[in-house]
Amino acid sequence: AQSVTQLGSHVSVSEGALVLLRCNYSSSVPPYLFWYVQYPNQGLQLLLKYTSAATLVKGINGFEAEFKKSETSFHLTKPSAHMSDAAEYFCAVSPQVTGGGNKLTFGTGTQLKVEL
Amino acid sequence: KAGVTQTPRYLIKTRGQQVTLSCSPISGHRSVSWYQQTPGQGLQFLFEYFSETQRNKGNFPGRFSGRQFSNSRSEMNVSTLELGDSALYLCASSLDQYSYEQYFGPGTRLTVT
Numbered sequence: 018a019q020s021v022t023q024l025g026s027h028v029s030v031s032e033g034a035l036v037l038l039r040c041n042y043s044s045s046v047p048p049y050l051f052w053y054v055q056y057p058n059q060g061l062q063l064l065l066k067y068t069s070a071a072t073l074v075k076g077i078n079g080f081e082a083e084f085k086k087s088e089t090s091f092h093l094t095k096p097s098a099h100m101s102d103a104a105e106y107f108c109a110v111s112p113q114v115t116g117g118g119n120k121l122t123f124g125t126g127t128q129l130k131v132e133l
Numbered sequence: 134k135a136g137v138t139q140t141p142r143y144l145i146k147t148r149g150q151q152v153t154l155s156c157s158p159i160s161g162h163r164s165v166s167w168y169q170q171t172p173g174q175g176l177q178f179l180f181e182y183f184s185e186t187q188r189n190k191g192n193f194p195g196r197f198s199g200r201q202f203s204n205s206r207s208e209m210n211v212s213t214l215e216l217g218d219s220a221l222y223l224c225a226s227s228l229d230q231y232s233y234e235q236y237f238g239p240g241t242r243l244t245v246t
Contacts, residue, residue, distance in 0.1 A: 049233050060137070060223055060237035068233055107176065111233065119166050119227055119235060120189040123176035 019044045021108045023124035031132050036080075036095040038127045040108030043089065050091040051109040051121065052082055061107065067091060078102070103131045135160065137226050137238035145244045151212040154241045158205050158226030164188075165207040166235060167199060170221040179222075182207055183230045211243075219245045 024039040042048055049068050053061040065076025072084040082093045091108060108124040138157045146152050158165050166189075167179040178191040182201035199209040205226075211218055221242050225235035 053237075058239075060239045061225075062237070063234060066233060109176075119164055119181050119225070119230060119233070120178050120191075121166075121168075121176075121235070122178070125175050 019046075019048060019110045019112060019122050021050075021110050021122060021124040023106075023108050023127050025127055026125065027128045027130065029130040029132060030098045032100055033097050036093070036098045036102065036129065038093040038106050038108075038129065040082075040091045040093065040124060041089050042091060042108075042110050044110060044112070046112050048110045048112065050082075050084060051111070052076065052080070052091075052093050053107045053109060053123075055105045055107065055126075057104075064093070064106075098129075098131045100131050100133075103129055105129070137224055137236055139222075139224050139238040139241050141241060142239065143242045143244075145246060146214050147246055148214055148216060150214050151210065152214060152243060153208055153210050154222055154224075154243070156207045156209075156224030156226075156238060158207070158224075159236055162226040162228055162236070163205050164227045164230050164232070165201055165205065166225045166227075167207070167209050168223040168225065169193075170223060170240070171217075171219070176223075179209065181230070188230055214245045216245050219243060 020043045022041045051066045052064040065074045067084045075081045109121040164183040166181040181189040185201045201207045221240040223240045224238045227235045
């Protein structure tokens with residue numbers, strides 16, 4: 018069984034400040050990990066993915082995440098927040114097994130608010 | 134290249150009715166997955182189709198079913214609708230069952246009254 022836990026359902030930062038969204042995973046097999054973003058009334062957009070290559074993953078819009086096996090974490094960061102980053106962010110996990118990659122288990126989401 | 138399209142975007146149905154939602158994947162993508170998003174349960178995996186075959190299934194009752202056509206388009210059906218089926222239904226496509234990169238459509242907002 019796999020699961021992800023996102024700490025903090027709401028995070029508020031000032032424009033230009035560091036963004037840190039936390040995700041911890043639980044998996045009985047090596048996981049693949051993902052971060053998605055959802056803007057109001059839209060579907061999900063893939064920000065970045067970890068598929069057991071480099072542990073530091075760079076994604077779109079200046080976001081990056083680091084896979085830390087010892088901490089079972091995959092936190093999302095961005096050095097400088099922009100107003101356009103305000104959205105809901107989801108961490109997701111899928112099993113690293115043949116044919117299982119598209120069965121995502123999502124966290125409960127973190128709503129990011131960016132203030133002037 | 135056009136993205137994933139879902140029709141209809143909004144739907145209102147009455148309890149007990151059935152509904153069919155449609156998803157057209159990105160051209161060339163052969164895997165289609167469906168997810169349900171609700172405020173209470175969050176995002177939950179329904180099923181995945183590849184080459185017209187269901188490859189994975191989530192923990193949903195048999196009232197939820199789907200299919201995929203030879204052109205990779207997919208439909209999902211919910212029979213005997215319940216109030217709790219009100220949700221945003223998201224479709225995602227990927228190249229195949231191994232690509233681990235899914236592209237989501239805008240969703241169909243289903244309201245059951």
